[in-house]
Amino acid sequence: xxxxxxxxxxxxxxxxxxxxxxxxxxxxxxxxxxxxxxxxxxxxxxxxxxxxxxxxxxxxxxxxxxxxxxxxxxxxxxxxxxxxxxxxxxxxxxxxxxxxxxxxxxxxxxxxxxxxxxxxxxxxxxxxxxxxxxxxxxxxxxxxxxxxxxxxxxxxxxxxxxxxxxxxxxxxxxxxxxxxxxxxxxxxxxxxxxxxxxxxxxxxxxxxxxxxxxxxxxxxxxxxxxxxxxxxxxxxxxxxxxxxxxxxxxxxxxxxx
Numbered sequence: 001x002x003x004x005x006x007x008x009x010x011x012x013x014x015x016x017x018x019x020x021x022x023x024x025x026x027x028x029x030x031x032x033x034x035x036x037x038x039x040x041x042x043x044x045x046x047x048x049x050x051x052x053x054x055x056x057x058x059x060x061x062x063x064x065x066x067x068x069x070x071x072x073x074x075x076x077x078x079x080x081x082x083x084x085x086x087x088x089x090x091x092x093x094x095x096x097x098x099x100x101x102x103x104x105x106x107x108x109x110x111x112x113x114x115x116x117x118x119x120x121x122x123x124x125x126x127x128x129x130x131x132x133x134x135x136x137x138x139x140x141x142x143x144x145x146x147x148x149x150x151x152x153x154x155x156x157x158x159x160x161x162x163x164x165x166x167x168x169x170x171x172x173x174x175x176x177x178x179x180x181x182x183x184x185x186x187x188x189x190x191x192x193x194x195x196x197x198x199x200x201x202x203x204x205x206x207x208x209x210x211x212x213x214x215x216x217x218x219x220x221x222x223x224x225x226x227x228x229x230x231x232x233x234x235x236x237x238x239x240x241x242x243x244x245x246x247x248x249x250x251x252x253x254x255x256x257x
């Protein structure tokens with residue numbers, strides 16, 4: 001670990017944070033190599049699609065936990081801008097991102113109403129590693145400085161996603177005949193998460209200026225990076241497992257007949 005308590009410019013500190021995040025880069029996950037080669041079956045794609053329904057419905061919990069804390073206007077404004085992108089059709093996508101994710105599930109053969117019913121009844125459970133990682137991320141906003149928690153999610157988490165989604169979109173179109181519309185949950189995040197991570201870097205300059213704050217943020221950001229990696233690792237691991245699901249794609253039922 002670089003000594004971030006030494007005197008340095010804000011830009012140099014951000015470079016150190018970016019380098020740390022890249023040490024565990026999601027786009028380098030070995031699952032994506034298999035996906036690129038077309039070694040993942042459609043049934044395995046359907047399994048990770050189910051896990052993603054849990055993921056996209058629960059990632060906002062970390063932002064929700066931050067709302068419970070007091071913040072000054074610039075931080076609160078950044079938070080609300082992020083939530084507008086995630087939860088409305090105003091800017092980043094044609095609907096709330098969970099709704100767009102549901103459309104991907106439909107493309108994988110799931111019934112949208114069945115997914116939503118399972119979700120509202122809290123029956124839409126996922127790989128334990130995914131559940132634990134998202135729960136721990138949500139806890140950041142309640143247990144550490146809320147601005148640092150939010151910023152760690154933007155720089156330690158969202159910054160990793162565009163490269164991940166680019167690889168997923170390319171492989172999904174090449175090997176599994178998904179359309180851009182069906183893959184929009186990934187496509188909208190490519191540009192959106194680049195913007196969010198850049199906004200996070202601006203917040204670093206505003207709120208991590210002292211050596212003590214920089215050291216604290218480094219550790220929080222590293223924690224957020226690790227939890228997000230674990231969440232996606234859980235999604236990808238589910239492809240090779242027969243985990244229980246509250247709902248199944250229609251083609252699985254037909255195959256069983």
